[in-house]
Amino acid sequence: MTHIRFAHEDSAQPPSLFPPYASTVARSPREALIRIPQTLTEITGPAGAWDHLMGPAVADLTRQHKAEPIGQRIVVSGRVLDENRRPVANTVIEVWQCNAAGRYIHVKDQWDAPIDPNFTGAGRVITDADGCYRFTTIRPGAYPWGNHTNAWRPSHIHLSLLGPAFATRLVTQLYFPDDPLIEIDAIANAVPLEARARMVARFDIATTQPNFALGYLFDIVLRGQQATPFENDHE
Numbered sequence: 282m283t284h285i286r287f288a289h290e291d292s293a294q295p296p297s298l299f300p301p302y303a304s305t306v307a308r309s310p311r312e313a314l315i316r317i318p319q320t321l322t323e324i325t326g327p328a329g330a331w332d333h334l335m336g337p338a339v340a341d342l343t344r345q346h347k348a349e350p351i352g353q354r355i356v357v358s359g360r361v362l363d364e365n366r367r368p369v370a371n372t373v374i375e376v377w378q379c380n381a382a383g384r385y386i387h388v389k390d391q392w393d394a395p396i397d398p399n400f401t402g403a404g405r406v407i408t409d410a411d412g413c414y415r416f417t418t419i420r421p422g423a424y425p426w427g428n429h430t431n432a433w434r435p436s437h438i439h440l441s442l443l444g445p446a447f448a449t450r451l452v453t454q455l456y457f458p459d460d461p462l463i464e465i466d467a468i469a470n471a472v473p474l475e476a477r478a479r480m481v482a483r484f485d486i487a488t489t490q491p492n493f494a495l496g497y498l499f500d501i502v503l504r505g506q507q508a509t510p511f512e513n514d515h516e
């Protein structure tokens with residue numbers, strides 16, 4: 282499998298400092314970065330052992346509790362690809378999202394939207410030999426986030442990719458194609474316009490399951506001219 286790397290290869294990646302996204306002002310580096318040499322620990326492991334470390338896949342977020350969560354069922358699928366659109370197998374994709382009302386199960390999320398006792402919002406899948414992944418969940422809601430008065434995040438699913446080693450980790454967000462909040466969201470807009478659409482899933486009738494769930498396709502390209510924008514892709 283090809284490795285995931287962190288180097289900028291594409292101006293379409295979000296900058297670490299984007300003042301409209303207020304928290305980047307305090308957390309972006311002020312000094313030149315220092316390259317820390319990677320050791321065997323970061324670059325050799327634990328390829329092939331993620332499922333032993335993390336447990337079996339959690340590919341259906343709607344069946345983790347006694348009853349089904351409230352919300353629109355969706356099936357998200359796609360492929361992880363390298364710059365030549367070759368499939369990247371054995372990539373762990375961790376999934377993290379809020380519920381249909383826009384509330385996370387997290388101590389810091391205390392806004393006035395209901396918690397769904399039947400929804401945790403965490404999942405994990407691994408790409409197969411063809412680089413394919415697939416999970417079932419409910420569509421997350423929008424939520425306010427305090428960036429400025431009346432700032433709301435568009436519906437999104439956080440995805441974290443883990444390749445063969447601890448150093449090969451990339452984080453991004455999946456958005457939905459019919460969401461009017463994307464164009465006024467400071468986080469989505471930190472990604473230059475030409476690449477923003479790469480973070481938007483595509484509705485797909487072929488993977489929509491009759492009488493069950495809407496299908497969305499989302500391919501993740503690790504690098505190159507069509508690379509998916511990643512939150513941590515900074516030199």
Ligand SMILES: [Fe+2]
Pocket residue numbers: 434437439
């Ligand atoms: Fe979020």
